[in-house]
Amino acid sequence: AQTVTQSQPEMSVQEAETVTLSCTYDTSESDYYLFWYKQPPSRQMILVIRQEAYKQQNATENRFSVNFQKAAKSFSLKISDSQLGDAAMYFCAYRYSGAGSYQLTFGKGTKLSVIP
Amino acid sequence: ETGVTQSPTHLIKTRGQQVTLRCSSQSGHNTVSWYQQALGQGPQFIFQYYREEENGRGNFPPRFSGLQFPNYSSELNVNALELDDSALYLCASSSTANYGYTFGSGTRLTVV
Numbered sequence: 001a002q003t004v005t006q007s008q009p010e011m012s013v014q015e016a017e018t019v020t021l022s023c024t025y026d027t028s029e030s031d032y033y034l035f036w037y038k039q040p041p042s043r044q045m046i047l048v049i050r051q052e053a054y055k056q057q058n059a060t061e062n063r064f065s066v067n068f069q070k071a072a073k074s075f076s077l078k079i080s081d082s083q084l085g086d087a088a089m090y091f092c093a094y095r096y097s098g099a100g101s102y103q104l105t106f107g108k109g110t111k112l113s114v115i116p
Numbered sequence: 117e118t119g120v121t122q123s124p125t126h127l128i129k130t131r132g133q134q135v136t137l138r139c140s141s142q143s144g145h146n147t148v149s150w151y152q153q154a155l156g157q158g159p160q161f162i163f164q165y166y167r168e169e170e171n172g173r174g175n176f177p178p179r180f181s182g183l184q185f186p187n188y189s190s191e192l193n194v195n196a197l198e199l200d201d202s203a204l205y206l207c208a209s210s211s212t213a214n215y216g217y218t219f220g221s222g223t224r225l226t227v228v
Contacts, residue, residue, distance in 0.1 A: 004158075037219075043204060045159070045219035091158050102147060102210060103172055104217065106158030 002027045004094050006107035013082045014115050020067075021077045021110050023092030031097040034068065035104070036077045040088040048090070051075065053097070079112075087114045120209050120220035128226045134195045135225060139207030141188040142218045146211060148190040150182060153204040153222070165190055194225075202227045 003026045013019035025034070036048040051059045051068050058066050063083075067076045079086055092107040121140045129135050141148050147166045151159035161174035165184035179195040188209070194201055204224050208217040 042221060043206075043224075044221040045206065045208070045217075047216065050216075093158075102149060102164050103161045103174065104149075104151075104159070104208075105161070108156075108158050 002029075002094050002096065002105045004092050004105050004107040006090075006092055006110050008110045009108070010111045010113070012113040012115055013079070013086075015082055015084060017082055018078060018080045019082055019112065021079075021090050021092075021112070023075045023077070023107060025073050025075065025092070025094050025105075027073070027094065027096070029096050029098070033095045033097055034066075034075045035093040035095070036064070036066070036075075037091045037093060037106075038086075038088045039091060039109070045091070049077065082114050084114050084116065087112055120207055120218050122205075122207050122220035122223050124223060125221070126224045126226075128228060129197050131197055131199060131227055133197050134193065135197060137192040137194075137205050137207075137223045137225070139190045139192070139209075139220060141190070141207075141209035144211060145209035145218065146188055147209065148184055148188065149208045149210070149217070150190070150192045151206040151208065152176070153206055155203070159206055162192070197227045199227050201225065 005024045032053045034051045037045045049061045063080045089109045091109045093104045123138045149164040150162040153159040164172040168184045181193045183191045204222045206222045207220045210217045
């Protein structure tokens with residue numbers, strides 16, 4: 001079974017600084033997708049960034065980028081120029097890309113605080 | 117483009133009762149999944165529906181059941197509620213055309 005581990009229950013960052021959230025996963029599959037979701041107090045899961053395992057290039061979305069290390073099964077999220085609105089729970093998630101498989105497996109999350 | 121809407125937002129039930137939670141999928145999405153998120157945890161996959169049939173299930177007992185309707189909206193039913201069923205229940209819709217998911221804001225269920 002696939003597992004996703006987020007080893008940092010809480011992180012904090014100064015406004016305008018950079019922070020990196022860690023995620024490791026375990027799978028025997030070679031084709032899969034990885035995601036970072038943000039969950040603010042409004043509770044809705046918001047997609048931050050996603051990565052296809054077959055792509056060697058790391059995904060980037062504005063201030064958000066990932067460091068995807070397939071061999072190490074590591075998928076960290078870097079947030080640059082942190083803003084107060086970035087404060088939230090961040091979840092790393094995995095999904096096997098096989099046909100008919102849509103289940104997302106989530107980590108336990110990292111609570112990010114942004115200090116003004 | 118409408119997002120995913122869930123109702124109700126909050127609910128309090130007594131142990132042993134039954135509950136029905138509802139979800140309206142995002143326009144154009146034909147697949148709906150349900151997740152249970154206990155306090156301080158990541159969401160856990162309950163099951164998924166595609167074309168009105170369950171096509172994937174997580175490690176949840178049969179008292180968790182669901183429906184998907186022709187308009188792709190969905191219900192999650194939980195029978196014989198237990199205290200441990202207290203959680204945030206999230207609905208997510210997706211399309212077979214891509215692997216993106218859109219989540220609703222969830223229903224907070226408290227079992228007393």
